[in-house]
Amino acid sequence: GQNIDQPTEMTATEGAIVQINCTYQTSGFNGLFWYQQHAGEAPTFLSYNVLDGLEEKGRFSSFLSRSKGYSYLLLKELQMKDSASYLCAVRDSSGGSYIPTFGRGTSLIVHP
Amino acid sequence: GAVVSQHPSRVICKSGTSVKIECRSLDFQATTMFWYRQFPKQSLMLMATSNEGSKATYEQGVEKDKFLINHASLTLSTLTVTSAHPEDSSFYICSARDRRGSSYEQYFGPGTRLTVT
Numbered sequence: 767g768q769n770i771d772q773p774t775e776m777t778a779t780e781g782a783i784v785q786i787n788c789t790y791q792t793s794g795f796n797g798l799f800w801y802q803q804h805a806g807e808a809p810t811f812l813s814y815n816v817l818d819g820l821e822e823k824g825r826f827s828s829f830l831s832r833s834k835g836y837s838y839l840l841l842k843e844l845q846m847k848d849s850a851s852y853l854c855a856v857r858d859s860s861g862g863s864y865i866p867t868f869g870r871g872t873s874l875i876v877h878p
Numbered sequence: 879g880a881v882v883s884q885h886p887s888r889v890i891c892k893s894g895t896s897v898k899i900e901c902r903s904l905d906f907q908a909t910t911m912f913w914y915r916q917f918p919k920q921s922l923m924l925m926a927t928s929n930e931g932s933k934a935t936y937e938q939g940v941e942k943d944k945f946l947i948n949h950a951s952l953t954l955s956t957l958t959v960t961s962a963h964p965e966d967s968s969f970y971i972c973s974a975r976d977r978r979g980s981s982y983e984q985y986f987g988p989g990t991r992l993t994v995t
Binding site for chain 1: 912919920921922923924927969971973983984985986987988989991
């Protein structure tokens with residue numbers, strides 16, 4: 767299985783940049799996902815990293831280092847609507863299931 | 879884009895009764911659907927993997943006789959919580975994989991809030 771660790775809560779100011787870290791331990795790494803989840807709603811897909819490096823998509827970027835078991839989600843030009851929980855999920859190929867395991871999520875609070 | 883619906887969005891039931899939750903892929907065919915449970919401020923916990931035309935695969939610790947899953951067609955999976963108890967109150971979310979898409983794409987439904995009184 768996987769151990770996925772991410773901060774429980776973060777706060778940031780509107781217009782600023784915030785980096786949400788995720789560390790993991792897995793025996794058969796096969797991709798890392800970031801999802802955004804607003805309270806009472808289902809997660810929405812943000813990014814998928816399987817190779818090392820930075821993937822940029824608009825205001826959101828995601829970085830992966832497989833050797834370090836580390837990823838981060840970078841949010842730029844923060845908006846109030848970015849207040850949500852951000853879930854890191856890791857897919858493991860061992861056992862053949864390829865089903866992601868989710869971390870507890872990081873609750874991001876953006877204030878004016 | 880791929881859309882997954884769930885019905886009902888909210889349900890309140892009495893202890894001891896059964897509740898059925900439907901998960902539908904609206905514009906694609908899903909050979910595999912997943913059922914998750916999420917308690918407040920907790921992560922999504924995978925309950926079971928539902929494959930069309932075959933028995934569901936349950937995660938360790940999930941009672942298959944309590945959480946009945948049926949995936950009778952390529953667009954519909956149902957989760958029935960039998961003999962519900964207050965501790966079953968949770969947010970239940972399904973997701974589906976498009977059989978034509980890449981293996982990592984997973985589309986989530988909007989979730990069902992179950993409250994057992």
